[in-house]
Amino acid sequence: MLPSWIPGSYLLREFARHVVAIEAEDAHGPVPLEQTAKGTWVAAGAEGELMVRATVHAYDLSVRGAYFDRQRAFFNGTSLFLLPEGHESTRIELTLERPRFAAAGWRVATAMRPEAVDAAGFGRYVADDYDELIDHPFEIGDFAVVEFTAASVPHRFAIAGRIETDLDRLATDLAQLCTAQIDFFGRPAPFGHYVFLGLAVGNGYGGLEHRASTSLIFKRGDLPKPGETGVPRDYQRFLALVSHEYFHSWHVKRSKPAAFMPYRLDRRNHTSLLWVFEGVTSYYQDLFLLRSGLIGRDVYLRRLGELLTRVYRVPGRRHQSLAAASFNAWDQLYKPDANSVNAGISYYSKGALVALALDLHLRANGQGDLDQLVLSLWQRFGREGRGLPEDGFEALAAEIGGEGTREFFAAAVRGTGDPDLAALFERFGLRFVLRQTEGPRDAGGTSPTLGHARLSLGASFEPAGGGLRLTTVLDGQPAQGAGLAPGDIIVALDRIQAGVDTLEERLGRYEEGDEVVVSFFRGDLLCEARLRLASAPADTCFIQVDAGAPAEAAALRRAWLGD
Numbered sequence: 001m002l003p004s005w006i007p008g009s010y011l012l013r014e015f016a017r018h019v020v021a022i023e024a025e026d027a028h029g030p031v032p033l034e035q036t037a038k039g040t041w042v043a044a045g046a047e048g049e050l051m052v053r054a055t056v057h058a059y060d061l062s063v064r065g066a067y068f069d070r071q072r073a074f075f076n077g078t079s080l081f082l083l084p085e086g087h088e089s090t091r092i093e094l095t096l097e098r099p100r101f102a103a104a105g106w107r108v109a110t111a112m113r114p115e116a117v118d119a120a121g122f123g124r125y126v127a128d129d130y131d132e133l134i135d136h137p138f139e140i141g142d143f144a145v146v147e148f149t150a151a152s153v154p155h156r157f158a159i160a161g162r163i164e165t166d167l168d169r170l171a172t173d174l175a176q177l178c179t180a181q182i183d184f185f186g187r188p189a190p191f192g193h194y195v196f197l198g199l200a201v202g203n204g205y206g207g208l209e210h211r212a213s214t215s216l217i218f219k220r221g222d223l224p225k226p227g228e229t230g231v232p233r234d235y236q237r238f239l240a241l242v243s244h245e246y247f248h249s250w251h252v253k254r255s256k257p258a259a260f261m262p263y264r265l266d267r268r269n270h271t272s273l274l275w276v277f278e279g280v281t282s283y284y285q286d287l288f289l290l291r292s293g294l295i296g297r298d299v300y301l302r303r304l305g306e307l308l309t310r311v312y313r314v315p316g317r318r319h320q321s322l323a324a325a326s327f328n329a330w331d332q333l334y335k336p337d338a339n340s341v342n343a344g345i346s347y348y349s350k351g352a353l354v355a356l357a358l359d360l361h362l363r364a365n366g367q368g369d370l371d372q373l374v375l376s377l378w379q380r381f382g383r384e385g386r387g388l389p390e391d392g393f394e395a396l397a398a399e400i401g402g403e404g405t406r407e408f409f410a411a412a413v414r415g416t417g418d419p420d421l422a423a424l425f426e427r428f429g430l431r432f433v434l435r436q437t438e439g440p441r442d443a444g445g446t447s448p449t450l451g452h453a454r455l456s457l458g459a460s461f462e463p464a465g466g467g468l469r470l471t472t473v474l475d476g477q478p479a480q481g482a483g484l485a486p487g488d489i490i491v492a493l494d495r496i497q498a499g500v501d502t503l504e505e506r507l508g509r510y511e512e513g514d515e516v517v518v519s520f521f522r523g524d525l526l527c528e529a530r531l532r533l534a535s536a537p538a539d540t541c542f543i544q545v546d547a548g549a550p551a552e553a554a555a556l557r558r559a560w561l562g563d
C-alpha cells in the first residue's frame with residue numbers, strides 16, 4: 001500500500017494517483033496485481049520473494065510530495081515507497097542510484113542513516129521500520145550547503161535553487177536558534193544530527209517537520225543578503241519558519257497525540273489536539289527568535305500583534321472552537337473555501353493566541369508558565385514514547401495551574417469566546433489595543449496612522465475587468481447585509497464605476513450609515529443592491545509597553561520577555 005497522506009499535513013492526498021505503472025513478479029514470473037483500494041494492491045498467489053516495480057510521476061514542488069527534473073530531485077517516502085502490509089516494523093534498505101543525467105556536482109542530503117554510500121551520498125541507506133523510512137525526505141542535486149554545530153549536534157542546511165546570501169551569517173544565526181531550543185527541552189537533543197532541506201524560490205512559503213530533518217520552501221529574498229545587518233521583515237519570516245519546524249522535532253514529532261500512535265496512513269486520523277502542537281509551536285516560534293537574541297522585544301511585540309490580528313479578522317472564531325477546528329482539519333483548514341473565514345478558525349493562529357493567553361494566565365497567577373507545561377508534556381510523553389490522550393494537555397495544565405485552569409480550557413479551547421487579552425496584557429505592563437484596519441496592506445502590529453475613521457465594505461476583493469471581484473464576504477458586515485456574495489463583481493457605486501484603485505477614495509466621500517447603490521455582476525447578470533456603509537470593525541491589534549505600569553507588572557513582563 002502507498003499512504004493516503006503524509007504525517008504533518010492533514011489532508012488525504014492519495015499519493016497513489018501519481019503511480020503511472022506498477023507490476024510484480026516472483027521466482028516463477030509475473031504476478032497479477034489486483035487493486036483493492038486507491039493505494040492498495042494485492043499480489044494473490046505470489047510465492048517466495050516478490051519484486052514490485054512502480055513508476056511514479058514526480059513533479060510536485062511542495063514539501064509534501066516528490067519532484068524530479070534535470071536540476072534536482074526531492075522526495076518524501078510517502079510518495080514513493082510501497083509498504084508491504086504486515087511489515088510495518090521490518091528493517092528496510094534503500095538504494096539510491098545516481099541518475100544517468102546527473103551533473104558532476106550532484107549530491108544527496110538526508111537524515112536517513114547511510115550504510116554504504118559514495119562521497120556524494122549515493123548508495124545504500126537503512127531505516128529501522130517503515131515509519132522511519134517515510135520520515136527522512138531526500139534532496140538530491142547541486143545545492144549549497146552550510147554546516148554548523150548546536151549543543152554539540154552537527155547540523156547541515158542544504159539550499160536548492162538560485163540564491164545569493166550570506167551563508168556564514170546563516171550558520172551563526174541558526175546555531176544560536178537551535179542551541180536555544182535544544183537547551184529549552186534539555187540536552188542531549190533527541191537526534192544525533194539534523195538536516196534542513198531548503199528550496200529557495202521566487203515566491204513560496206512552507207515547511208514540513210520530520211524526526212531529524214525538515215523540508216522548507218521559502219522566497220530567496222527572505223534569506224539574509226550579503227553585507228546586510230539587522231533582521232529585516234523578510235529575514236524574520238525565514239527565521240520564524242525555521243524556528244517553527246525545528247521546535248516540532250520535539251513538539252509533534254515526539255510529543256504527539258495518542259491518535260497518531262501509530263499513524264494510520266490510509267484514513268483521516270482525527271484529534272482535537274492539533275492546536276496544542278501547531279498553535280503552541282506558532283507561539284514559540286517567535287518567542288525563540290526573541291530568546292535566542294535574533295530579534296528584540298519591540299519587533300517581537302509587533303509580530304505578536306500581527307499574529308493576533310489574523311485571529312481577530314476571522315468572524316468564524318465565534319462559531320468554531322479550537323478543539324473543533326483541530327478535529328476538522330482534514331476537511332476544513334486543508335480545504336479552504338470562500339466562506340471558511342465565516343465558518344471556522346485556524347488552529348495555528350487561534351491556537352497561538354490561546355497558548356499566549358494560557359502562558360500569561362499562569363504567569364500572572366504565579367502558577368508556573370507554558371514552558372513548564374510544554375516541558376512536562378515532553379518529559380512525560382514525548383521523551384517516553386507515550387502518546388498524549390485527548391484530555392491529556394488539559395490535565396497537565398490543571399496540574400500546573402490548578403483546577404481553575406479547566407475553566408480556561410472550557411472557554412478558550414472548547415468555547416468560542418475571545419480571551420480577555422487586554423486584561424491579561426495589563427498585568428504585564430502592556431497595552432493591548434484593537435483599532436480599525438487602514439486598508440488591505442495593513443497587517444496590524446503597529447499603532448494607527450490614519451487620523452480619521454474609515455468605512456469599509458466588509459469584504460476582500462481582487463481586481464477583475466475594471467471592477468472588484470469579491471473573494472470573501474464577512475459575516476455581519478455591509479456587503480453581506482446588501483446580499484453580496486463571493487464571486488460577485490462590483491462595477492459601480494452610486495452608478496459611477498468603481499475599481500480597486502479608486503475604492504478607498506470613493507468610500508471616503510460617504511459617512512457612516514449612508515446608503516449607496518451597488519451595481520454588480522453575478523454570473524452574467526447585472527444586479528443592483530442598496531448597501532448601508534459602516535465603519536471598518538476594530539479587528540487590528542497592536543501591543544505597546546506601558547511605561548507607567550506598576551513595578552510588579554514590569555517585573556512580570558521582564559520575566560516573560562526579558563528587558
Ligand SMILES: [Zn+2]
Pocket residue numbers: 244248277278281
Ligand atoms: Zn507546524
